Amino acid sequence: MTGATTAVVIGGGIAGLATAALLGREGYQVTLLEAQPEVGGRAGSWEHAGFRFDTGPSWYLMPEVFDHFFKLLGTSAAEQLELRRLDPGYRVFFEKHDDSLDIHADRERTLAAFELIEPGSRAAIARYLASAKDTYRMATSRFLYGTFASYRPLLTRDVLRRSGRLARLLLQPLDRFIGRYVSDHRIRQVLGYPAVFLGSSPYATPSMYHLMSHLDFEDGVYYPLGGFTEVIASIARLAEGEGVQIVTDATVTAITVESTDEKPSGVRASGVRYVDAVGIEQHIAADIVVSAADLHHTETQLLQPEHQSYPESWWNTRVAGPGAVLVMLGVRGHIPELAHHSLFFTDDWRDNFGRIFSDTPSIPTPASIYVCRPGATDDSVAPDGDENLFVLVPLPADPSIGGGGVAGTGDDAVEKVADDAIRQISEWAGIPDLADRIVVRKTVGPADFADTLNSWKGSALGPAHVLKQSAFLRGKNVSSKVQGLLYAGSSTVPGIGLPMCLISAELVVKRLRGDVSTTPLPEPLREPVSEPLR
Structure with a gap:
């Protein structure tokens, strides 16, 4: 199944827009269909009486992921956005304490504040952050940018050397791991709160995700002037610059398939049906379909039962x-x-x-x-x-x-x-x-x-990052039943959050190229050496 030239992307959130832009860069003719009048998805905007609100994500973390994505398209975050580093990164109020706590842009100031709360915590948290940094670097080089289509790239010396530690980090809950370093309830809450960004709790999130503290304390928290609507607008502009046709008020009702002799399924995606802005049902043919919509909705509503890789029975076991x-x-x-x-x-x-x-x-x-x-x-x-x-x-x-x-x-x-x-x-x-x-x-x-x-169970974020829904145990980014059907967004790998959604777009390109590497693609994105694989 080579020689694909046309693609349809379902959903105009950040994952769909990013996927469409990268596929356009790869040489595909791309149409993006968004059900709402405007693109953005969860990262929307609302304005009334001179007040303008971002209606979703508001933490700009992992700036290198954003910059890498923009560089894939021949630009940079600095060219696209005006970023401000926040100081304090955030302020914490505690129920039974009168004093609030600021998490400063300067790590040492924050550690000094922790030391006043719990004597001896400065050195302990410094060790915690060293572990977080090491785990973060391992994650970005070996896990986040991998499709898990093959596990062979994971069998490297650095991963194998850390295998015992990685296993412990996966099996031990975050809160218990934090308790090895500090005992004060307030500090433990500050270190455990990133679990919420992952749609989970510190009592269920694997301690692997203590890497999130590296982002808070080392990389810092940023804000794009104009709000996150500016992030969406910039990616939409880049997508259109790559030739992507963005169609709003287009509600997808089905992913269409056709029979093929190709193995293993004998079925391939042929396009989508959708209802346009005036209520007329349309069909658009495509060589590949990428759904950046909620995975539960995609699988259970847009596909026939025999074509579902993740049927309702699978979701009944998910969190x-x-x-x-x-x-x-x-x-x-x-x-x-x-x-x-x-x-x-x-x-x-x-x-x-x-x-x-x-x-x-x-x-x-x-x-x-x-x-x-x-x-x-x-x-x-x-x-x-x-x-x-x-x-x-x-x-x-x-x-x-x-x-x-x-x-x-x-x-x-x-x-x-x-x-x-x-x-x-x-x-x-x-x-x-x-x-x-x-x-x-x-x-x-x-x-x-x-x-x-169309969020599963009305969740604000997506499937929680508990152990059975993290890394290679999360939903895959390709259908096992329909050739040429792929997924992007927070429901699939690597997971929840705007940076993860940008990476998920890159993983679609990797899957189509047959690229099983675990490192980011070269910048800028170049044409594949051979024809794209589906």
Whole structure:
């Protein structure tokens, strides 16, 4: 099955746009279909009364991954974006402590703050961060950029030498690993919180992911001026520059297949059916189809049962990442009590995470929440003298919790979560008049994630990074039943987060080339030596 020249990409989130751009660079004629009126997916934008909000991702981590992606397309992050390193990277408020804790751009200042909390922790955390750096370098050179189509590239001296340690890092939960270094509850929470970025909890996430602390403390936290909508816009422009045709208001209803003599399945993708902006069903033929939509939706709704690599029975054994209530608030006046990123940690995390991930889930009250105040860095997101806040409240992935709305018109449970979060921010951060200063309010609930993004169980992130859903145990990026059908995005390898979605786009190219290497592709992306493989 060589000689493919046309491709259809389903989904215009960052993974779909990045995949389309790279395939265009490879020489494919690419059409991207997005169901919503605008591209962006989870990384969307909403504007009202002069307040503009990023409606999803807001942490710019792993800057080298973004820069590498842009360089594949012959440009750079510096040329495409205006990045600011945040200092502090974020601020943490604790339920039973009056003082907040800043995580500074200067690592030594942060370690000094930890030392004041727990004497002796400076040296211990320095060792922890050394381990995180080593694990991160191993992950980026041997795991994140590999498709796992072959395990032979993993049989290298450096991996084999670390095999015992890697096994322990996979089998030991993150919280227990952290406990080997520090005992203070607050510091353990700071080191354990990155599990939430991975759609899991520190009690279930493999300690392999302590590598995330290297990003916080060493690489730093950045912000693209204009917000993450600028990241999406830049990738969309690059995709169109590579000849990609982007079609919005195009709801894909099926992936079409045809019989073939090729092994092992005898079936190949032939295109997709979709409903266009005026409600007319269309069919577009293609040599390959890449779905960057939710993998559960792709497999169970867009394919016939006999063509599903991951049927419903498979999903019944999987663990969804958390759902979320998102609250977007336009606020009169400044809010200096909050940093660009602020975290609010409840004291009883076992109860907090237990309510989200247990067999009988419930909404945590109070909840550990995240607040973004982009006006701390970017004057363009609100009217002069005012601020906007983006609040994320993790809760069970359950669409029955309901959806949101504008000005308090969402479902009762969602609006109650929003009210509780506003009260919590007000009390913990010392902003007594916060509620009275709110002039714009919009909420989003798990039902909205399910309805607008076809997200499995209404999850805000995707399948959780528990052991059985990490690395080579995560969903593969190619169908085992349909030739020429591939996947990108947070549901597949390497996982959750904007950098991972960019890497997933690169892994589509690797899979088509038959490239089983574990290192990033050469920059800029060059034409393959031989014809693309499907």
